Amino acid sequence: MKPVYAKVLEGLENEVFTTRLIERPFFTTEFHFHAECQMTYIVQSAGHKVVGDCVENFEPGELTLLGPDIPHVWYNRTREVSDAMPAKSVALFFHAEKLYELLSPFFSVKKLAAFLDQARRGIKFYGQTKERLKHLLLTMAGQPAGPAKLISLLEVLQVVTATTEYELLAGAGYVNTYSNKDNEKMDRVFRYIFANFSGTVSLSEAADLAFMNKQAFCRYFKSRTQKTFVDFVNEVRIAHACKLIAADQLPIGVIAAECGFNTLTNFNRYFRKIKGMPPRDYRVKLVE
Numbered sequence: 001m002k003p004v005y006a007k008v009l010e011g012l013e014n015e016v017f018t019t020r021l022i023e024r025p026f027f028t029t030e031f032h033f034h035a036e037c038q039m040t041y042i043v044q045s046a047g048h049k050v051v052g053d054c055v056e057n058f059e060p061g062e063l064t065l066l067g068p069d070i071p072h073v074w075y076n077r078t079r080e081v082s083d084a085m086p087a088k089s090v091a092l093f094f095h096a097e098k099l100y101e102l103l104s105p106f107f108s109v110k111k112l113a114a115f116l117d118q119a120r121r122g123i124k125f126y127g128q129t130k131e132r133l134k135h136l137l138l139t140m141a142g143q144p145a146g147p148a149k150l151i152s153l154l155e156v157l158q159v160v161t162a163t164t165e166y167e168l169l170a171g172a173g174y175v176n177t178y179s180n181k182d183n184e185k186m187d188r189v190f191r192y193i194f195a196n197f198s199g200t201v202s203l204s205e206a207a208d209l210a211f212m213n214k215q216a217f218c219r220y221f222k223s224r225t226q227k228t229f230v231d232f233v234n235e236v237r238i239a240h241a242c243k244l245i246a247a248d249q250l251p252i253g254v255i256a257a258e259c260g261f262n263t264l265t266n267f268n269r270y271f272r273k274i275k276g277m278p279p280r281d282y283r284v285k286l287v288e
Helices: 096-103 110-121 127-141 147-162 185-196 203-209 214-225 229-247 252-258 264-275 279-287
Strands: 004-006 017-024 032-034 037-044 047-051 054-058 063-066 072-076 087-094 123-125 166-168
Touching: 017 127, 032 072, 037 127, 047 185, 054 229, 063 127, 072 087, 072 185, 087 096, 087 127, 087 147, 096 110, 110 123, 110 147, 123 127, 127 147, 185 203, 185 214, 185 229, 203 214, 214 229, 229 252, 229 264, 229 279, 252 264, 252 279, 264 279
Parallel strands: 004 032
Antiparallel strands: 017 087, 037 063, 037 087, 047 054, 047 072, 063 123, 123 166
């Protein structure tokens, strides 16, 4: 599918920022993008996320900042969702240009603008920065609109522009090539991949979901994701393998099979290609 262009602050045209507490059985948003920046703290839930050309797992406790117009979505795997653990997150949305206009009479916004320009690739925070931002987001979610909430937002901006505890998600050359002419096809394809990566993922079935022949679909998929279909599927599989390696001491061969690889050789080859090291070295590194 194309990512849907969303109007987050629609009906709130004079608002510079807003917060939302989201609690549902599972995350239901389609692959989309919007003009507002979005900071999200995952309180509960796990699954896979797509941010630009980045595809990886997400877990409870993750905290990200997405700049304007970067396509993104969080998908739950059905078996990871239950009534006992609904999907829950806290999100802060703010319009960068309106924020600059509001703040520029009081101080230079160049440093903030430079940071939010980086956030067009998506940012994931860690360490003490993540803990501080988590506290501020939860505080803001409980505050009514007013001076106290604005002060909390200013604290958030102060933290992000002063930290080095973050990593960029999408590649340096990533460009959003989606347009409003696109339909829902990529969303259907992504959901199909995430639901089936541990078994067989068929190029023919994916192409059928997009109502294309295989050749046209491969060109379309690569033009939108900047990855081949095979590479994208294998990145999903390796991301899940990393989760399994971190979680327990399953043999590498068992993990390879759990992630949809038919041979250990293929698993080792793709793991090294994506992570820069063999899976056994990755396991050793986690316990160092």
